[in-house]
Amino acid sequence: MEKQPHKAIKLIDLKKHYGDNQVLKGINLEIDYGQVVCIIGGSGSGKSTMLRCINFLEQYNGGEVQINGKLLGYGSDAQGNLQLAPSHITQNDLSEVCMVFQQFNLWPHMSVLENVMSPLLRVHKLNKQAAREKALSVLEKVDMAHKIDAYPGQLSGGQQQRVAIARSLGTDPKIMLFDEPTSALDPELVGEVLKVMKSLANDGMTMVIVTHEMGFAAQVSDKVVFLAKGLIEEQGDPTTLFTQPKSDNLKSFLSTWSERNSGIV
């Protein structure tokens, strides 16, 4: 991979609160291009909020989010004070970032092909022919090319999520964010989505994944980040983190997880 001058994502003392509820209390994190980073943590740890701040679906209240070295969502006015940047500028800064949602969020009134083509036609201004070719190639990649005329309501959750991933891929993202992409799926459908994500990781995509799939995190990630109560409690390569957890929080988190997954036979 070519050397990039900037970090893909850099979080500096990132803070977010809703009223009195401090959700992120100062997150510092650097993610390189080509890295796959899994974010784990209990519910309420702030992991989804952190991801949503990186895509500016939430306005953060303190610190910085930098995408490719550029401050996201805010800009300086004439007096040098920080101001909320206009929406289209923020969207432009995020043009190489794409989010895959827990609830898929396919647009229900469009067919599979239309869902993938729509951003290409409306935002990226491709012509119809080019958009169609592009859409077909990314649908091929997620193994959904046989369902191009189906509507989201006719697909299983796993298929919908694969189409959602294809829709993201169509826009040629450099960074992909996944917000619990398999949490809304029936257990038997998780595998097909993880398989697609694994192949993306192998292709060198920069990925930030909020997930509960520890096995998957251990296999694909370069770095695992454990969040607790709005702070990064521990981070490191997956082998060390999963086999030699240092903090008590992580130890109890991992033991709860393995108890639940070993199941009662």
Place this chain on the structure above:
Amino acid sequence: MDLNLFITYWPMLLKGLIYTLYVCSVGIIIALIGGLILHLISRLKIPFIGLLYATYLTIFRGTPLLVQVYLMYYGGPFVGVELSAEQVGILGLGLYGSAYFAEIYRSGFASIPKGHIEAAYDLGYSHRQILFSIQFPQMLGLIIPPGINQTIILIKESAILSIITVPELTTAAVTMSTQTFSVIEPYLFLAVAYWAITFLVAKIGQWCENRATIHLVRS
């Protein structure tokens, strides 16, 4: 705006208002009962009953109330049914409204979870017991919002009755307008008065709905 007009005319307007409330109350009660009877009849297992029910609904919901009222008022005497304007008004609202309420009852019954009825069968309830002690109380809670909505529509439609000279609120205001050659005062009064009535009915509806939900939660 000449508010002095109201000093002279308020007794007449008040009488009209009371008349509107009276005609609507009786008409809507007929519609509520008629709608329920219609719905229950539609559930009988008699040949063609579904077709008859659909025809009634199509006719009364597919044509203007004004046509129905005219037909009764002017056409009635030709077939030996001579009704006063007031009787036509009440009956008109009742027949028209029952076509709408019947459907409200139907969807109310339809939204009761099947499991509740199956559970009652399991426990040995009879058909009648299920209707009166399981379905009815639940259905009443469910039909409050659409029922109130329909009630408001009927109250507003009752203004039509002024055209066949029922001495209700609109008639009173129109009389005031023609006697005083003023238009703004009587018609603005009408708009405000109807708005106030419908606002009140909506509030009462909300109150009923809250009560009904509390009762459902408790039980």
Place this chain on the structure above:
Amino acid sequence: MLDFSVVLKYSDSLLNGLWTTAWISLLSILIGFVLGIILCLGRLSSHSVIQYSCRFYISAIRGAPLLVQLAIVFYFLPYWGINIPPIAAAIIALSLNTAAFQAEILRGGFQVIPNGQKETAWSYGYSAWQRFRYIELPQVLRNTLPSLTNETIDIIKNSALISTIAVTDLMRITQTYSSTTYRPIEFFVSAGLLYLLLTSCISVLGRHLEARLTPH
């Protein structure tokens, strides 16, 4: 005895009246739809003055009988020195009335679209207008079509009231002939059937459109 042959003699006039009823109602529905979208967006706006004016308008219109609104348009405009033909007054009153009802129908349609869909559109770089045009509006139209069909039927039925301000619609023509021929039953039954024909056409058309717009 009933004698419907008398109606046949005047069938041309009745059909003319039906045509007047149809085009006035449908034109009003279309104008009301455009106004309704604007009102609905105003009602959903975060700007409080805009939001509350739209709320007030919607509440005021929905709370009063159409007959009264019709009279207000018909009598107030000349009072202020604006003279317009009865047909124009009828179209204005019907449009202003249905706009408020359609605004509420559309608002319901906008509110049921899950927030996640809007977020997705934003994160793909859709502008606010593109999101409205390509993501929200098509779904709102599809989801509210049954209610909009009902509203169209209501307006056709309510348009019978414009006979009171001397528009020669189906109702007005029926009234005239029923009193000159002393055949009210025949004429009002026929008028009822013609209204029924029109409203049934609309409901069939609505269902047809619904089936076409619902892909699954």
